[in-house]
Amino acid sequence: MKPLESGDPIRLGPYRVLAVLGAGGMGKVYVGQDGEGRAAAVKVLHPHLSHDANLAQRFVREAQMARAVTGGSVARVLDARTEGGRPWIATEFLTGPTLADAVASHGPLDEPTVRALAAALAGALRDIHAAGLVHRDLKPANIVLTATGPRVIDFGIARPEHGLTLTTTGQVPVTPGYGAPEQVLGQRVGPPADVFSLGAVLVYAASGRPAYEGAHVAAVQYEVVHGEPRLEHVPPALRPLIGPCLAKDPTARPLPEQIAAYAAPPRNAGRVWRQGPLAGDITARADGLHRLTTLPGGVAPRPVSRRRLLTGLAAGGAVLAAGGGGAAWWVLRGEPDGPFDIPPAVPAPKAGILDAAKGDYVLGELPDPLWSVPGALSKESPAPLLAGDVVVTGAPGGGIAARSVVDGAVRWSAPGTTPRGRYLSLSDRLVAAVGRDGSLVTFVASTGAPKWTAPAAEASLLLASDDEAVYLVTEDGKVRAVGRSDARVRWTVGVDADLLAESRARGLAAHGRLVLTVPDGSVLTLDTKTGRTVWRLRDQAEGARPKVALSDRLLCVSGKYLSAVDVVTGKQVWRAENFKPPEGQVFFWGSPTLHGEHLYVSAREVLLRFDLRTGRPSDWPYAGLVQCDPHGPLVVQGNGLWSVAVNRTEGGINVLSLDPENETTWVFRIVRNPEAYWIEGDADRVVLMDGTTLTALPVF
Template sequence: MKPLESGDPIRLGPYRIHSVLGEGGMGKVYVGQDGEGRVAAVKVLHPHLTHDANLTQRFVREAQMARAVTAGSVARVLDARTEGGRPWIATEFLTGPTLADSVRSHGPFDEPTVRALAAALARALGDIHAAGLVHRDLKPANIVLTATGPRVIDFGIARPEHGLTLTTTGETPITPGYGAPEQVLGRRVGPPADVFSLGAVLVYAASGQHAYEGSHVAAVQYEVVHGTPRLDRVPPALQPLIGPCLAQDPAFRPVPDQIIRYFAPPRGAERVWRKGPIAKDITSHEHRLHQLTTLPAGSAPPPVSRRRLLTGLAVGGSVLAVGGTAAWWNRKAGDGGPFDVPPAVPAPKARVLDAKKGDYVLGETPEPLWKAPSALAEIRVAPLPVRDVLIVAAAKGGIAARSVVDGSVRWSAPDVMAAGLFLSLSDRLVAAVDRDGTLVTFVASTGEPKWASPAQAASLLAADAEAVYVITEDGRVRAIGRSDAKVRWTVKVDADLGEKAASRGLAAQRRLVITAADGSVLALDTSDGRQVWQHRQLTDSGRARADQSDGTLCVTGKQLSAFDLLSGKKHWSTKSPKLPNGDPAFWSSPTIDGRIVYATEVIFPVQIDIRTGKTTDWSYTGLLECDAGSPLVLQGSALWSVASDGKRAAVRALDLSADPQPTWMFPVLENPDQYWLTGDANRVFVLDGTSLSALPVF
């Protein structure tokens, strides 16, 4: 990353620009961050190229091509616009080195890592080809190694499978040595061309050398068409696997599914992305990004001038009627106004325990980090980690923020209705509803009151970078702007939202998804509240449970289903599990980690590929039983849940990093009918009736 220079933009759309990530022949790529704190790679076309219609079309096509791939194997497009005559594309920021960087730093990969790389990239190509596309430029620089595995970037010259090759004068549509022979010759290309590129990538990963070499570009391209690849430095066991990918005749190259089967990485090979030198590089990238995006000049909403504040108050006193121009006010005097929010306090991470260092004795459960008896109200509201504090329903009413380090009370807001739920706003503010239905916000770390809006809210639903979404006292859905506290829109939805906080929501990618009390799952367009799609889900308790990742929404009830977040199109649905007596069972709340969905089927957690809906080879049947209603929490190297029979309950953890996987049981809970788990920063927080504790992770 390089600092900004004269002429670089400071802001593009919702993204504040922090630094230069890279630069190529077509444009610059910047590190941007929106008001919600989400980081993006923002690519901008060079000014001197904007007059070239062909290049501009190619640039716009990149966004269209990447959006067509709905699986998590590529960097997803977050936004694409034209600003000041210059088009730009914002994509998901992938934290980690490129394959090219990693091989240069650490040398060739060992055989298990190459196998894991081959299988992951073959799955990515399968996703791309399933969307009817050909990437056409797979190379080490277009592969980012992340903690969840390799991801493919740069769809700049991607084309539909039936598309012709690019022949614009001066363009080099392929990277020498990685483009297939048919690409070099300017012929029509299909998915086999990407398989050829994959073969060349694997040669580089396994040997540190290019499959085709020459003194100049023409010589390299001649070798691709007429020569043979250099496999002499590739480990012997991998040569017969990589060689077929580089066949000159496309008909003789394997398809991605065959590559996955042939390479068959050994069990646990994917851990290379989480441990070892590559993992350290990924962590280093994450650390640098964290430093860059948590500077005081980060992504807080722009401050409101004192003149604008006084003008707003003069219009109608301290509170204006909702429906006109909703009022906002600073509930406590501050130098920068109610929308001048300080940077978020970093979450202090707890130390991960290690038995080899004597942190605990194998077979014995470590003691909790801290425990606070009688700390909570007797209402079932899940604790909410927000950086260095944990927001809870306070024992004496309202809400309280407790330190994640020792459980002590940092601040409280007694006038807030905890039953109306509370939300984190970019980990900077906590939003809640007071007894008058007013939407109120507090600085997460200190409790300082900030902006508020007379929203007539009964409970909160969700929040994104632009707005907070609430259920009103008369059962409608309302959006309150985060930059001015004004009502953006109010709509009546075709679903029973129930009493108080019976319905829940999540907001992402211009959609507000509501899991209603009557089993309806519906999505509203966050710009105007228009209903985009709706589904029904049979549940055991009225409301379905949902989670989303990269534009895929997973919903549980009688079935576990995956939908496209934007369109509502169903990707897949599981069969309904059955109890021994033949009655239907219900899936627990889904937990998504990268491409994997964890959910409980009857009493056993299962691992499902979010792209296909198929269970993976991972199976812990018999190792870990859990309550069908228990949350599944991933912290440290373990999967945490609660096992309950209605009379007794205990927190259990399954070590995912070991083989075989040992299980741990923490102290028995005293309230098997009133518990909750959540986790953050290497801690697992346990709600047990009115008691709250933090468990260490390993």
């Protein structure tokens, strides 16, 4: 560790630079301090590498990967941005030696400490893998021993669990002797590779020697692939714990949870980091940091003298490797509060219900739209999403945009997203979307302020959300849950269905169930806590996705059949048996809409009403008299039921009274794009997507 030299920055963002922690081929790591006196390790790219696009991508990924793991087992990313063309990442300052330094200074760890280390690092891998990542470079120099336990640092070559390997055969991505055989050979690398690295780390911690040795790098890597680990200096009691981690076959290695259980650390294992020579080392480094960043009496620091700087550095802490991460910038956008400090929802102002008796419109004549914006949407825009006081659509210039529901004016936009992945409203407080890099990104619904991001989501299509998680389909067609409280991947499962087929899956989440309507015509339901398949209805639609609607636990399913099931158990409650197709024809039920005690649905374009509890047809003045598009939505808003009838060239919106005492009807013949339309309703207005035009209509 060294004092600052000519050419070193004095400040990086909010951090005053105090000293150099380390340097490598890619950049330097400094001791930084913000305006409130908090220390950070600030990793910055060398100036001559700042404009290398490949390094830029790797640097972005490092910040994203580390930020995706929000447990207490890794060094937290505090900030990241570019300053004068130089990108940097700030992480929390960890006061303590690396495992490499600790073993070099104090010799091998004793058995209880190794067991505590194994359990802690297994927990760290569990957190990393739960975020959908593989660290890929776990080694003694990337493990810091703090008073609260070991912490993992440096995500410079971390990758999503299902991402392609970064290397080809013969290239060395990590420190020789710690990368798994499949990593050395350039094969696909998954979580078991980190378990192998953990085994090699534990050999070093228990014996003071590497598990694989050789006269040169190639010899070491040959031993990793073909040789046996050197366990002769490992205490016999620890070999059953460490040996299985070093299996050549990835499938033969234990899971992190199994390692933690088998390690059986001593009771109050946390004390091993707070007693003995190791604890003294941690304390000395903490004192050195305190002297470096404060004046006597604890007042804010002023410029540090060279002598005092050197004194502080002598006991400083190693925090982050400087050479392995690559570089570019990742500009963190957002409000002053944290990414999970979410403001309350802003409700949509009600448009008001028109009343002919009050002169709001003339009977027999149609009221004017509230507003209409031609060219407001992209041609590939999904259905509009009403989220509080905005309506979200695909933007004509790319990404997504949110417009005010009051006048259609653009409120905010997010060009870095892809509308093809759809978007979701999270309790009307956030809008979730898919980033162009497959990340899951969120924005404050009313203002567009960026909030939390899940870089490891690998999202292709958003499905649904509940209070706990956002559910999505990954790029390789699996279902993944991402927590709303921490942006961590909760689980990922493969299902027996092509969720990314042309019509693509849709979903809803409630009562601990994620209901998926699948392009193969089935309804698939997963447990939202585990991803386990709970029940499935097959053959519900012919060559199309079934449609569903939920009222409490009653899930109505339409398609080839019309039925209702208990969403929790999948048990059938009723099925409409009195409607059968003509001989040789397929009967198709349209989108169901629930309102009060009734189910509204079309049967081959004819609009019907059913009793929601029994499935029996219900009296209604318009039953069977109005045609509508069976593939289009039905919307209840104000006192009317809205449906769309289209032909090959144009279409209209039928509005039918729900009040048995009032047979008011409206027909808006305004749909010009029967191949690209949708309607949604909220707060006494109906929003129509008609091609690239967005229109808001009043209600009665």
